Amino acid sequence: xxxxAVIVVGPSVEDTEFAYPYxxxxxxxxxxxxxxxxxxxxxxxxxxPIKANVDIKKLNASDYDMLIVPGxxxxxxxLRQIPELLNFIKEMNSANKxxxxxxxxxWVLISAGIVKGKNMTTYVGCKDDLINAGxxxxxxxxITDGNIITAPHFRDNAAWIKETLKAYYTINK
Numbered sequence: 001x002x003x004x005a006v007i008v009v010g011p012s013v014e015d016t017e018f019a020y021p022y023x024x025x026x027x028x029x030x031x032x033x034x035x036x037x038x039x040x041x042x043x044x045x046x047x048x049p050i051k052a053n054v055d056i057k058k059l060n061a062s063d064y065d066m067l068i069v070p071g072x073x074x075x076x077x078x079l080r081q082i083p084e085l086l087n088f089i090k091e092m093n094s095a096n097k098x099x100x101x102x103x104x105x106x107w108v109l110i111s112a113g114i115v116k117g118k119n120m121t122t123y124v125g126c127k128d129d130l131i132n133a134g135x136x137x138x139x140x141x142x143i144t145d146g147n148i149i150t151a152p153h154f155r156d157n158a159a160w161i162k163e164t165l166k167a168y169y170t171i172n173k
Contacts, residue, residue, distance in 0.1 A: 003030040017071050021068045085112075101151075102156070115133045118146075143163075
């Protein structure tokens with residue numbers, strides 16, 4: 001079975017929150033696309049150049065098994081303003097496909113309207129946003145609620161992606 005993931009990025013995405021899942025998923029035999037607005041390459045927060053190969057506005061949920069939404073303050077803030085991305089996230093969620101997000105990334109999930117009633121975590125500065133959107137906030141290194149996996153910080157990358165893969169294999173038995 002072909003396993004395919006997409007990581008959505010905007011300017012100043014957190015370097016490690018992009019790079020860790022990008023390479024770790026490939027190690028697990030996923031094909032990993034990188035989507036940005038207009039399919040333009042971006043520079044991460046600490047200078048990592050990221051080559052995009054897909055336009056966010058052309059994403060189709062039927063093409064992917066997994067979505068990764070990294071943080072980095074500016075990137076999620078810009079991504080959450082793209083209606084096509086929000087629709088893609090809603091479609092991924094409706095299809096019970098894995099959606100993994102870290103740090104400020106859950107802002108995008110909030111804007112997509114998929115967090116109400118979900119057990120989630122995020123960067124502490126976004127905690128009130130999750131709560132106000134109806135999520136159940138937990139101050140933990142990683143949490144899975146069905147198809148949604150969240151973590152608060154890049155120091156939690158290993159646990160976050162481990163849980164993301166566990167969720168993928170549970171959903172796709």
